[in-house]
Amino acid sequence: MTTDQPVRAAVAAPGGPRPPQDGPDRGRGGPDRPERDGPPAEGPPAEEARRGFLAKAFGVTALLSAAGSVLGLLRDLLLARYFGANQGTDAFLVAWTVPETAAPLLIEDAMAFLLVPAFSLALVLREERPTGPDPVRQLVRATLPWLMLVLAACSVIAVVGAPHLVRLLAPGLADPQLAVTCTRITAFTILPFGVAGYLTSALRAHHRYTAPAAIYVAYNLGILALLLTCHAVWGVRSAALGVAFGSLLMAGVLVVPFVRGLRATRRPRRPCGPAGDSLVLIPLAILPVAAFTLTRQAQVFVERYLGSGLPPGAISHLNYAAKVSQLAMTAAILIVLVTFPVVARALAAGDLTAARDRVEKDLGQATALVLMGTAFLMACAPSVVALLFERGAFGPHDTAVTAAVIRVYGLGLPAQALIGVMVRPYFSIRPVVRRADDPAATGRTTLLDWYPVGAMALGLLVTVAVGVAATPRLGALGLAAGNAAGITAAAALLMRGLLLRGIALRLPRVLGGQARLLAAGVGAAALGVPAAAVTADPLLSTLLGGTAVILAFAALGTALGAPEVRGPVLGLLRALCPPSPPAAEGKLPHGR
Incomplete structure (x- = not known):
């Protein structure tokens, strides 16, 4: 069979439609115990239950993601304290390109773009045909074993080709051999990252959010354990070993919830139904998603390549600035993670209106959170960097350069948020798994499938052009400016593509x-x-600047009529100053 032919997973499911669930327990499932058919989708009571479900899911995800972010920040603080910004950290950060590339491909972006819609469609088919072989279990059997084989092969290739990879990424590196050693260690993350991404996508499609939200807690705990215990013996290699160990913990957190969920969905075997009740795997549909993610991640490659020719420490300054800048994206990313399965389920059911409404809400909410975080970084970048990093080997010069880079990076953060929201429904329209009776269930891709790749490629050209032109005069600031310009151009193009x-x-x-x-x-x-x-006190400066930014953003957003700001502000005011209850009718005031 050629690669152009779709691979069929027999997921027949004969039987009538499932009766509605109107009992008193409907809508009471938490983020890890949802009702069988997910959050409600119709009617005012169901809409209220949906909001409650999403709020609980967001709360669980936010809490655990915040814990993971705090641990990640502690990881970066220890890197700065133990190793500073020098040729050793530059070598490690070049090696970190492997997990930095694997994480978007296998956890955060490409794997989710492919599998959340696939599992959502399998769940829709399960609801339509509640008897017969389970479409979800059939999908797992058809995809997971092959995925693990491919990932294992990629890991071996990365280990063997580490010297060539280092020369390609950073030809001007001061200590290439150290980078090769660290790259061979971090290459082992590819397989556990892929398993973690697969299980995370499956659990989120089932509206189970606790275990997926905990993966970065486990990951960063593994890195911290090796950094704290081995940095004096193995130097920066301890960080690379920690990355490999943390990836194993990340996958381990998800195995039990995933297996438990599959066991809970067993049902009696029945004969397969008509071909229209089966799902079809479209192997070539993977290519545009993977190419988009790699093209998006290529901005990091450009920075590492051009930064390797700058004075030692430039790559490290860019890395620390990027880590701090991404903190402004955390809440926006959480919104997308929680609502993406809802959008994918709506698209799988053919409800384009519900999907559009949800995407529009996500665009507004994600932008509001990112812009408030960006305003904070613009105002407080020097004090934040000094507060977080200026100790040990990280000096005042490093603080000044990193803070300047953060302010330039911040110009592109809103566009990053928009891309994160828009690309998920884009790829969900034509998922990698489709109904057998769908006219689009062929092995071919269309030019429109590749549109996001073209948008990101044009954005990458802008990044390269600005970076090459500005780096000789501005150094790391020129690279940050290229990043911001390129991602903004790509976001504008992707909105048109949607x-x-x-x-x-x-x-x-x-x-x-x-x-x-x-x-x-x-x-x-x-x-x-x-x-x-x-x-000049970093802590006090951060508190004063942050308070001013939050109050100003709330006041200006409310005055300008932005519903994403006005709604929460008015709700908070009503909670703080509830209206006094009206006097009982027919009663005179006391003493009259």
Whole structure:
């Protein structure tokens, strides 16, 4: 069979439609015990239950993701304290390119783009045909073993080819042999990362969020354990070993919940139904998703390549700045992680209106959170970097350079949030798994399938052009400027692509909301800068600047009519100042 032919997974499911569940327990499942058919989707009570479900899921995800982010920040603090910003950390960061590339491909982006829609479609088919072979279990048998074989082969190739990889990524590196050693260690993360991404996608599609949210807690605990105990003996190699160990812990957290979930869905075997009740795997549909993720990640490759020719420490400054900048993205990413299965389920059921409404809400909410975080970084970058990193081998010069890079990086953070929201429904329209009776269930891809790749490629060209032009004069700042310009160009193109794909965003409404939020963010940053400059103490400066930014963003967003800001602000005010109850009718005031 050629690669153009779809691979069929017999997932027949004869039987009638499932009766509605109207009992008193409907809608009471938590993030790890959802109802069988997911969060409710119709009617005012069901909409309220859906919001409650999403709120609980977001709360669980936010709590564990915040813990993972804190541990990740502690990891970066220890890297800065033990090794500073020098040729040793540059070598490790070049080796870290392997897990940095594998994580988006296998956990955060490509694997989720492929498998959340696939499992969502299997779940829709399960609900339509509740008897016969389980589509979810059939999908797992058809995909997981092959995935593990491919990932194991990729890991071996990365280990063997580590010297060539280092020369390709950073030809001007001061200590290439150390980078090769660290790359061979981090190459072992490919297999556990892939397993973790697969299990995470399956669990989220089932609306189970606790275990997937805990993976970065386990990952960073593994890195910290090796850093704390072995840094004096193995130097920066201890960080690479910690990355490999943490990836094993990451996959281990998910195995038990996944196996338990599969066992809970066993049902009696029945004869297979008609061919239209089966799912079809489209192998070539993987290619645009993987190419998009690699092209997006290529911005890091450009930075490492051009940065290797700068003075030692430049790559490290870019890395520390990127880690701090990404903190502004955390809450926005959590929104997308929680709502993506909802969007994918709506698209699998053919409800384009519900998917569009959810995407529009996600665009507004994610942008609001990112712009508030960006305004904070613009105002408080020097004090934040000094507070976090300026100790041990990390000196005042490193603080100044890193803070400047953060402010330039911040210009591209809103575009990163928009891309994170838009690309998920884009790839869910034509998922890697489709119904057998779907006219699109062929082994071919279309030019429109490759549109996100083209958008990111054009953005990458902008990144390269700006970086090459600006780096000789501005150094690391030029690379950061190229990153911000390229990702912004790609976001604009991808919004156009979402319309072409069939999700009819109401552009005047979306762009008007984005403009209001941008104005609030610019105003908040402008007011936060003088507030942060009142004192030289890093902690006090961060607190003053952060408070000014939050209050200004809330006030400006409410005054400008941004619903993503006005709703929470008015809700908070009502909670703090509840209206007094009206006097009972027919009663005179006391004493009259």
